[in-house]
Amino acid sequence: MSQFDTIVIGAGVNGLVAGAVLARRGKSVCILEQGDTVGGMAGLTSSDGPALAHLIYNLNSRVRRDIGLGGKDWPFKSKALPTVSLSEDGKHVVVDGAAVRFADGSDHPQATACSDLIRRLTRYGDLLRQLAEAPPPGGDSPVSRAGLKQLWWLGRFGLGVKRLGKSEMRAFLQVLLSNAYDFILDELPDGRLSGILAADAVRGAATGPRSPGTVFSLIYRMGHGGDVTLPQGGTAAVMETLSNAAKQAGCTLKTGAPVVRILTDNDHVTGIETASGDRVYAKQVLSSVAPLPTARLAGLHHFDIEATRRIRNIRARGTTAKVNLRLSRAPVIPGLPGNLLGARLLFAPSADYVEQAFNPAKYGDMSSAPVIEAVLPAPQMDRPWLSTIVQYAPSDLSGGWTDAAREELLQTTLATLARISPTLPELVEEAQVITPDLIEQATGAPGGHWHHAEMSLDQLLTIRPANLLGRYAIGPKGLFLCGAATHPGGDIMGLSGRNAALMALEKTG
């Protein structure tokens, strides 16, 4: 049918970015998307409800530069939101940037400690971002050109760590591998503060704040300054920006074209075949779907047995559901001033609460008292949507995600929200319950996991998504992973796609 330099499978954040980066470097690129629209998991919507991802906090500026949007800012407007830690007694706490106070405006006794902690995390996050902005090292001899590049990059990171100063550097190397629970409680005994930080440390993950490694994920979230922003026009606006960038860079973008096979010849990829039997040829294929589905597309027999074992052992248990609630009017949250109704609202009243919420998920049950992140994107609108992320709702729920189970999750969510807004359940006109199984069904992401692979220490950096797969290349020559499962991971960040594209360019020159 047609010949390109590169084919990208999937038009989610990472697929679009990868395509745009490659096209801007002179490659002819074809992006193939199974769905009828672009946007992947982040843009997943049900009818007119809000998208799966409702906020952005780590969209990367190097990505912006490399897909040709240069300049200082993204073309869409995005508003930084304060975070409110909701409290049953109405004494909510507002965290705005690094400033901390009660929602009624009064001072919080641990405000200084909390601000210091947030600044520290942001500083560490800045270092980790540097790690995220390049493919992880490994594979090449230190005397080769690629090897020298890696050494330089590692050296720069090392220098960054050194620049922290002796005692901060030691602290950094200690907390990096620590658990969020102790780390936060050492500084912030107030449950409202420890709770929301603990919740942020485990958001989207199959882990609780007491698990070692959760400080790392907390720092990671702070890698781009720590601001949480609400894009105007919603996630769709972000996706449109990315797909326009890809098109402007010269990518051919085909939707409704599910890839069913990756073609190979003599251990080298030659193209793909779509469900309709069309073939598109290229010497490189970048796949933004998860490693196992990618390997299946190419055929498992093209992979070493150890490689398929590693791919199979990648842990990806989704634990997070999206519950969108259409309300008859904006809710009333006692103690919360109206101007904060549009903030990021978190219900995680203590670090222990978050840990307890996680307990059932370990055994395949949903939390009876879940952690909830709620956003009212347009509180002033008639019949506004309340977009909530509910944790934990494990993908491997015992008994499966039946309609009854989804209804139970909805009722649990409403009961939990009622703890801070007793009248809220009465306002609900319509509910969308998007559980991990539905996310998997719609996107193919294993376990409906946000990051395609758990962001735990044993699946990060050079060993993300698995040992020896950290350099994006996988199996036959010319095949690369470019999705959230690769370093540095998911969210609306775009670095996995960009890094993979750079790696693919390095391999072809």
Add this chain to the structure above:
Amino acid sequence: MTLKPDYDVIVAGAGHNGLTTAAYLARAGLQVLVVEKNDWIGGAAVSRELHPGWTYSNCSYVCSLLRREIVRDLDLPKYGLQVIPYEGGASFTRDGNYFAYYSDHDALRREMARYSPRDADAYQRYSQAIMRQCRFIRPFLLRDAPDPASLRPRDLGEMAYLVKKAHGLGARELGETLRFWTMSIGDFLNEHFENDLIKAHLAGSGIIGTGLGVYSPGTAYVLLHHYMGDIDGGIGAWGFARGGMGAISAALAASFETHGGTIHTGAGVAEILTQNGRVTGVALEDGKVFNAPVVASNMDIKRTILRHVDRDVLPEDYVRAVDRFKIRGSSAKLNIALDSLPQFPAAPDHASFLRGDMHTSESLPELERAYDDWKIGRWSEKPYIDMLIPSQIDPTMAPPGSHMMTVFVQYAPYDLAVGGTRSGENWDEAQRKAMAETVVNQIEIACPDIRNHILHMEVRSPAELEREVGLTEGNIFQGELTFDQLFFNRPIPGYSDYSTPLKGLYICGSSAHPGGGVMGAPGANAARNILRRETRAGRMKGYAA
């Protein structure tokens, strides 16, 4: 005015690490005094006759980690130490079956194949992975952990050694090593085995003594911590010290005293004395004062710094870091005198595994739930137990025909939750009794007639361990073995060389690298650093140098 010191070094605490430090220093020609608060020595490596005729290793109870370099340097066999390996172990199930672990490779294969032929084959892959990690880590045990923030030649040298060893692994093995160190034991076992009982049996070593669950990242390392020892070169083998664990302490003490050392028991350190930012000696609880320019503390770092050193002489951020050092009690113990050997109905007569370590946990989720109980301040409803009857092998432990049973219990909190409060004070007689009842119920899975054989039972919660041995919160490792408290982070970042900001004060117990267990490595490493930094002699002799 300069006072001639009474000793060159005073070691605070006669635990096995304190005695190890003392013995090395005495051999190097120093005048060393060991002070101990109890009337007996040994810390948590003791043999105590708490029921007439029965010897209890009432804290630590089996031996493997004790470094053979130390045994040889200090000539411990000459002073009575005999370590006898024991055979295998078993996990019993509620439905009357068991899984036995044999040291005979082929017997183990056949036993595993009873439950899963694939697991029987996969065991080779599992043990290869574990053994490779053991081989990797063992050379680091008797070396100092480098401070990555330091540019001192020693730190750079140790760092270079680490990089060289890591590079020597090659890309694949380095990746596997990084994974292993950051994984949970549950995930690691799930990657190798399919059978619940086999996984549960192997998982125990990943949680013993820690405030982590089988699904917590980092527990694969804890397992390694229990496997990296050896007996006569058999890596991972465990055994009994003949005469109980106190035999180790007794041999160390004898080695120490033979080389001119002095042990003073019955009065603990009240205060570590300082002058002009330097240690000058110790004042004991009984009012005695001994002067020395160097004090090595075998007590855990929290106890040493927060209770016995004047805060004003230490930097504030150091004290804060010590205050935040995580040292949580998570284990309890039952020591039981038995009138005769109880029946294990599931086991065949004379089963060799009855002489090994026995357990009653059947799956990873069951073990994880035991951890969930602990998190909220309760002892586990179905605790993991590590139960042995050493008197079957060691004739010195109980009168002939009678037996001594040691039952290690995971998890039991230090800060027991009772009526809305969480505190070590909550451990009263009634609580201890209630916990013992839970544990005995668990033992009954393997041994239903156990109650008919009990002559005497000592019940030790973490609170007892703290009160008697001095381990803060009853943590058996003198500090959690988590990444943030291991290697160069142990005990406090920047002080992994056994020193403290107070000149002349050293940490020689398990709070220091490489951590807990009856290993002796922190003690030997501390001695090496004290000699290097504080004496003209400079170098330690022996294999551990």
Add this chain to the structure above:
Amino acid sequence: MTISPDLTLGLVLGPVHDRLEALSRTRNWYGWAGYAAPASVESVEFEYFALRNQASLFDISPMHKYRLRGRQAEAVLNRLVTRDASKLRPGRVGYAVWCDEEGMVIDDGTLFRLADDDWRLCCQEPMLDWLAEAAWGFDVEIADESYSLAGLALQGPTSFAILDAAGLDVAHLKSFDHAAAEPDLMISRTGFTGDLGYELWMPWDDATAVWDRIWTAGAHLGLRAIGYEAVNIARIEAGFLTAGVDFQPVQATERLNRGLTPFELGLGHMVDFSKGHFNGRRALLSAREAPRSLLMRVDVEGFKPAQGALVYHRKRREVGHITSGIWSPTAKRNIALAHVATPYATRSPTQLWAEVYTQEEGRWEARMARLTPVEGAFFAPPRARATPPARR
């Protein structure tokens, strides 16, 4: 699966142990995969000569045997082994090696194609876990036949005549053929001795009956029961490798970098790069050109077996070691297999020496013995391949 208590500790008894026990004079048992196997039965020397001159019977039941059945069995095996399994026709047996992802040999064994979609793999090392890994995602069923299928090796010049006398017609079997001689009795013209010989495969519980039938038929044809030590002499003469001796099965080694590629083991001809991907192919493509060492067949100067000796280049630089070394009673040569580092193995193979230690009546001596490379097997009689086979 059913869980039944198996409390046997120590060595367990093989399917024909009763017969071996009755014949054993040396009572010299060793552990082979957990079974009590005879190292010798009466005398190694006479057992060996029976093997080379008459016929020998040896229990090979402790071998691991796996059955692979299903639509994609061939695909799985081709993914596993380095040779092209698709070229093996039903009724044929093939020697095969398989490697890990780094191209290091995991094990070697024999691959039986029983039918288009039905295969059996026989090998030394337990392989169920690895086969299950290889088969994950493929339409194939794997059964471990290690404990249900017994094997007897009948080897030696009169082996054909013995089978004939036992009423088993195998005249048509060429080397590396197999056929069902009777229901539940498969015979393959294979062996580990390099001589004329057969291997008989039957259900575990039939083994004693088959043994007796062969034993009776062999009464006038010089048949002897033999132990492993005699087999070992024969296999070194034939130039065959033993796992754990001539190479370390890479999945069973704790130390790093102990693995060897097929090229380093002299098995390069077993690697077929043209068949598509197989495990370790990418690593082997680059390893092919740069072997780190070579397993050489050598003739050792003098008469003392060189087993375990270190190998030196020009008597000075240590460059390898002897893995297997014996005096060959048939070739009348002092033969050995030696691992020698490149480039010494290729550049100056005539400058290799083994440092042989001898102990004679309490006196130890060390001696440098010159090694002479030998091409091919040390002993390869034409009778091994002749069809129809000779009767004696």
